[in-house]
Amino acid sequence: MSEEKLSKVEIIKKNSRFLRGSLQEELQNDASHFTEEAVQVLKFHGTYQQDDRDLRRELTKQGKERHYIMMIRARIPGGVLSADQYLVFDRLADEYGNGTMRITTRQTFQLHGVLKRNLKSTIRRINEALITTLGGCGDQVRNTVGCAHPHQGPFEDAVRRDLLRLVDETSAKTNAYHEIWLDGERVDPEVDRARETLYGETYLPRKFKIGFAYEGDNCSDVYSNDIGIVAHRDGENVAGYTLLIGGGMGRTASDKETHPALAKPFAFVTPGELVDVVKAIITIQRDHGNRENRKFARMKYLVESRGIDWFREEAERRLGKRLAPPRELVWHSSDDHLGRIEDGDKVHLGLYVENGRIADKPGFPLKSALAAAIAKYRPTVRLTTQQNLILADLAPEAADALQAELAAQGIRLPDAYSPVKLRSMACPAMPTCGLAIAESERVFPKVVERLEAVLAELGLAEEPITVRMTGCANGCARPYIAEIGFVGRVIGKYDIFLGANVAGTRLNARFCEMVPFDDLVPTLRPVLELYRDERLPGERFGDFCHRVGIERLKEAVPVS
Known part of the structure; x- marks a missing residue:
């Protein structure tokens, strides 16, 4: 593909010399922030450049530059830390960050508020605790997630080993990370060309997410990943894995062609086949994913446009063998293990x-x-x-x-x-996320509190309804697979989505648009009343909304 057709980010990656860019030089200058090109490369190293959006207006009024801060995201496979590793993040949050730690929906930690001058020290200290930030962000396989339940036994141990083996095989191999952050020996970038066989010099067209789950337990929302890996038990052994492909939550509010998607059943593989098949899928996305328009660069659009059959045939061609059909999956729970x-x-x-x-x-x-x-x-x-x-x-x-x-x-x-509080999630949004167009984390507790009050009033206080909020359409808190999803559209206004199922295997649908913050719960009240009065025995709220349909639900809401 010619450079004329590549997106701007693709050209930056291609010219980065395997993720070096100008990071080394810019870390040594006195500027408070990185250049635009360096910011794109920085993501691969686990860091987003942000600014305190609460201060923007006043700083602009004073003729000053933005208050630039860095968000650092670690890569913690399966979310497992030792006590000492946890305490390193705790200390770094106070020493260099804003005094808080943020558990992400990808089972890792984010540190917020780190200044550029402290970035290298922070990343170095994380590495000294035997945790990396490489792969926390960027167009590569990000933190691989799995069921957090601390099961004990040969089956669980085997799944954990396969997860770690896959993480190792799908990690970037460039020496740039060690050169820049750990003062490692510099090597010729051409050496990395021979090492970076999975990604090549432009890595993937977009971020790539992999999630593991045990059959029957979808606490990890496995269908929201580019590749979902579901472990099947054979006594104390792993019988194999059903692979799901093409999931992803992101969409662009202004572009109706973009949308969230759930991963689709693809194949069944033995433990010995797992790594090779997953790597083959990744290379198909690498070679055929959209590198012209980042809005359509996730693998879900490739799966959608080419179809599962084409994708399977292409994977079989690269592997040199046929793939077994996926097994039928049955889910019993998606609740967190609390x-x-x-x-x-x-x-x-x-x-x-x-x-x-x-x-x-x-x-x-x-x-x-x-x-x-x-x-x-x-x-x-x-x-x-x-x-x-x-x-x-x-x-x-x-x-x-x-x-x-x-x-x-x-x-x-x-x-x-309350059950609804335990099943609630919100993204960080303001004041740190540069993509947020509405509040989320800071206002969501008030939404949940109001929702709790209405549920109690209607005799529904014990209903375990999942509710999630994001400050934009990108869907970091997975609002599109919540029974109730609030998605920020503009400052102070949200779209409401209803009707996903508890198992995480059905997307919700848009119910209302541009609802003012203070009207979110009042808008839902008539729907909750309808649910109380017309639900079937044992019917969950999301299933009820899906059964009666969005138009019937809209009829219950008085026109203002």
Whole structure:
């Protein structure tokens, strides 16, 4: 493809000398921020350049430049950390960040508010804890997620080994990361050309997400990934994996041709075939994905345009063998693994973290209390794709003591919260995300509180409804597979989506557009009343909305 047809980002990647660009030089100057070209390369190294949007207007009025800050995203396969690794992030958040840690929907940590001059020190310290930021962002395979439940046994151990093996095989091999952040020996970029066989010099057309799940348990929203990998059990062994392809949540509000999509069944593979088949799928996206228009560069559009049959035939051609058909999947749960979990001689404590933000607030010192407890009791820490965390592998007496110490600080187990609160998620949005066009994390607690009040009033307080909010259409909190999704359209106004199912295998549909923030819950009230009055026995809210249809739901809402 000629450079005339490549998007601007593609040209930057091609000229970056395998992700070096001008990062080394720009880290050494006194500027408060990176150049536009460097910003694109920086993403591959796990960092987004942002600015404090709360300060923009006043700084502009004063004739000053923006207050530039960096967001650093780690790569933590499956979300599993040791106690020491967790405590490194805790310290870095205070030393260089804004004093908070953000659990993402990709089962990893983000640090916000890091200044450019502290960026290298922060990344170096993360690496010293044996965690990398390479692959946290950028047009490559990002953090690979999986079920966060701390199962014990040969089956779970085997799935974890396959996950880690796949992470290693799909990681970028360029030496640029070590040169820039760890002062490693410089090598000729042409050496990287021979090493970077999976990605090539332009890497992938867009970000690429892989998720694992155990059959029956879709807590990881496996259908939202470019490749979903579902493990099948054969006693204590792994029988193999059903692969799903073509999922992705992002869309552009102004372009109706863009849309979220759920991954489709593709093939069944044995554990020994897994890595080769996944790599073949990635290379198909590498070679055929859209590099002209980034709005259509995710693999879901390639799967949609060419079809599953073409994709399978192309994969078989590259592998030199036929692929087995996918197995039929049955799902029993998609809930996060929260509360006190008894597991043989171990106890795990799954804690709810509102919108994934670990911070100290007046009367609720979550960050300090967790750091003290983790330093004292040394649990394994497991982050979840629903932005919560599990303190795992505790002796029963240690779990009792830890639970009591947290409770004394006001930090309670999930049974103290409403079902709708436990199933709520929001993206960070303002003031850090440059893509946000409306508030999300900062206002979502008020939405949930109002929704809780209405549900209680209608006798629906115990209904486990999933509700998610994002500050733009990109869908980072996966609002399109929530029973209720709020998606920011402009400042203070949101689209409402209804009707996804709890299993995460059906998208919702747009119900209302441009609803003012204060009208979100009042707009839903007539729908909730209809659900109370006309639902079938045991029918979940999303299934009810899907069954009666959006037009019937709209009829229930008074025209203002």
